[in-house]
Amino acid sequence: MKTTKYFIGLLMAFAWMGCSKEDDNKEDIKLSVSEEIFYANHFAKATLEEIYLWNEEIADKLESIDPETNEDPIATVEEVRYKQGGKEVDKWTTLTDDIASLNNSMQGVSTTYGYRLMRGKFSNTNGYFFVVAFVYNNSPAQEAGIGRGDIIVTLNGKEITDENYLDVVYAPNLTLGMAKKTEQGIVATKEINVSARSMYCDPILAHKVFDIDGKKVGYLAFSDFDLQSIEDLIDICKSFKATGVKELILDMRYNGGGYVYTEEILASMLAPIDMVRNGEVYQTEIWNDKYMAYFTQNKIDRTLYFKTLHKGILNGKELTYNTAEANIGLEKIYALISSGTASASEGIIVGLLPYMDIELIGKNSSGKYCTGSIFQPKDIYKKAPDAIKNWGIYVMVNRYGDRNGNNPCMPDGLVPNFTANDDPMDGYQLGDEQEGLLKIALQHAGMKFDEQTTRTHSYPDVELTMIDTNPLSGKRIQLNTAMPAMVSIPTTTGM
DSSP: OOOOSSSTTHHHHHHHTTOOOOGGGOOEEEOSSOHHHHHHHHHHHHHHHHTOTTTTTTGGGGGGSOTTTOSOHHHHHHHHSOEETTEESOOOOEEESOHHHHHHHHTTEEEEOSEEEEEEEOTTSSOEEEEEEEEOTTSHHHHTTOOTTOEEEEETTEEBOTTTTTHHHHOSEEEEEEEEEETTEEEEEEEEEEEOEEEEOOOEEEEEEEEETTEEEEEEEESOBOSTTHHHHHHHHHHHHHHTEEEEEEEOTTOOEEEHHHHHHHHHHHSOHHHHHTTOEEEEEEOOHHHHHHHHHTTOOOOEEOOSEEEEEETTEEEEEEOTTTOOOOSEEEEEEOTTOOTHHHHHHHHHTTTSEEEEEESOOOOOOEEEEEEOHHHHBSSOOGGGTTOEEEEEEEEEEOTTSOOTTTTTOOOOSEEOOOOGGGOOOTTOTTSHHHHHHHHHTTOOOOGGGSOOOOSOOOOOEEEOOOTTSSEEEOSOOOOOOOBOOOEEEOO
């Protein structure tokens, strides 16, 4: 029998793996660190020892997370996460002392200006400038009239440097010095005042249908596999189906991932309908040796399947979505990718590739081929220490692959069939048929363009780098994170 992908059997797994401690084995410990740091170390070390995908590979490094002496558990977790030959393989496992913000970011809620930026460097100075890649609807940036292609050259009247460039994300208020592109270069124009605020960033950036000589080609640009957008994604796919869409341009150049649950739902609406009806394999998973042995011994199926009824649980709340009427009936996908395409947005391509004609357009994707989960102290302790109630860890728990266990985004990302730059400086908005990457996809789908109507660049091409400060960028997250209490808390003295 097929089973759900979410942590089924792990209530038994932790007991089987013998990681609990008897309450009467508590010991008094005199500390050189605070109670909070002691327990944060203990929490991080216990989680990495047990559930971490590369737990055996880092076993000799875990001693550095000494609960009694390690003064900076956040930095130490970053240091011990898996590296190979000097290369940082795991760039994502993260310990935090602000679990509320971490969870909010997973739901698309953050304090933000509501723009995504790319950074460029002036050729004649050490200064930088920003180009707006896109803005979220109903955001401070949109309300200030900022849009894709706009250029920022100063922050609060100062040139942008290595010392202050992150103010564009973290400062609560900003005066942005705007500029325009001319034949002479980038020229300052005006200043705009903006204030950040807490908001939900709707990840659906644009969607529409193009008619190419009678062939209907859909376009969907979205930035995050969050949970709140599921109903809208279902409605959009139903609309594509009703319109007769047969090919889809899936724009994930700015999509850093999200929930596996949302990814599976969208995949089941894009996959060939016969594959969904037959419940074919969507993806496979590899966990650490302890968990793989347990799953095998107890006949727990960790395979993911295409389906129409999607069930899950989040924080005790049951989630159910039916996509039986939302499968589009696609014949081909053109996926727009970049270095900002990571994790779940790579995962959906990996899972669909064996079943569909998918053409990749853009630049290499990120190369996030593993899945993480968020744990809080209450998930691993018999009684969670109050001192670390605000702490949590996002930890890699498995490596995913296609139906055959292969993952073409390992190790350096998906490689495009057609290489092209994302250039927001062309001034076209997402969804405009003249916008660079979309235009290429439409041409590949058969659309003809009058080149005389195409806006030409008057400024030399520059190398732009996406500014992404989200600690969960490149996230692919299991929906259920609740784990059994497994560890007793040592008592402490001499605080």
